Amino acid sequence: MDVLGIDIGGSGIKGAPVDTETGELTQERLRIPTPHPAKPAAVAEVVAEIVDHFAWTGPVGVTFPGVVVDGVVRSAANVHESWIGVDASKLFGDATVLNDADAAGIAEMTFGAGRGRRGTVLMLTFGTGIGSALFIDGTLVPNTELGHLELDGKDAEHRASDKAREDHDLSWGKWAERVEEYLRHVDMLFSPSLIIIGGGVSKKSDKFLPHISVDTEVVPAKLQNEAGIIGAAQTTTS
Incomplete structure (x- = not known):
């Protein structure tokens, strides 16, 4: 259809x-x-x-x-x-x-990086802001909006979105430090088995994901933008 x-x-x-x-x-x-x-x-x-x-x-x-x-x-x-x-x-x-x-999360769980994954899976989209989609055994917990968690006294998306990278003219490495800090925070809150990184930056994951180290598996979205x-x-x- x-x-x-x-x-x-x-x-x-x-x-x-x-x-x-x-x-x-x-x-x-x-x-x-x-x-x-x-x-x-x-x-x-x-x-x-x-x-x-x-x-x-x-x-x-x-x-x-x-x-x-x-x-x-x-x-x-x-x-x-x-x-x-x-x-x-x-x-x-x-x-x-x-x-x-x-x-975006529903699509990735059905056709992309989250296909067949059980447990807690978190999809994060980095663009103008930071969007989030949380799944428990494949079921969506709607409207989580985790980009608005507070990080260093600010909305997380004001520090770690792709727009923040551009606005502050950050190198991919410097931006990755902010993203890692954010990922460690959501990892602590939800203990997911998988984090999927989506949004426009998913096409350039090779520029920043190698700089990020968290305990949870982190992969780029397969369906990208x-x-x-x-x-x-x-x-x-x-």
Whole structure:
């Protein structure tokens, strides 16, 4: 079954039809820069543009960078605060809407690095912020938002996100020190058997993962930056 998956990020909004049986994109993805300010109406226009681009009339799944409960947005750290309280499902034409990292995690657990893994698995996405998806024996604990844990008196994502690396002009090695500090913190809290690193930086894992040493196995996401699209599509069929 093909479903259109759309992944809303802090810098870009990406979409493509997905074969939910195989987890493969069936057409080349379309990426449009996230409007600034990223208010609901402006973002909804981009989502509609992606739907029109693929001339899509079937089911649609959409990710959102914040807490989403029953399609309603409850937090908005990296988009405009006017999102809070918005029924995103209705705004996007009755699409299925879920947290972006949760979507990426679902895809990785089904088709990627977490496939077949039991116990506690933690997916972390490093981009504009830090997203998280926590799984217990394959079952998602939704909306964990662990990027907002406090680290050295600051939101962890303000120190260790990929945006922080760019904003502070950090070398990969220096950034890896911050990421390791963060990983040690979540490792202490959850004692996972596996940590999966996703987001845009997963394509460059060779630049920073060798500098990171934690007790838990840490691997890059296999689906890389397409995980959110694939997970958004998957969720509409579950």
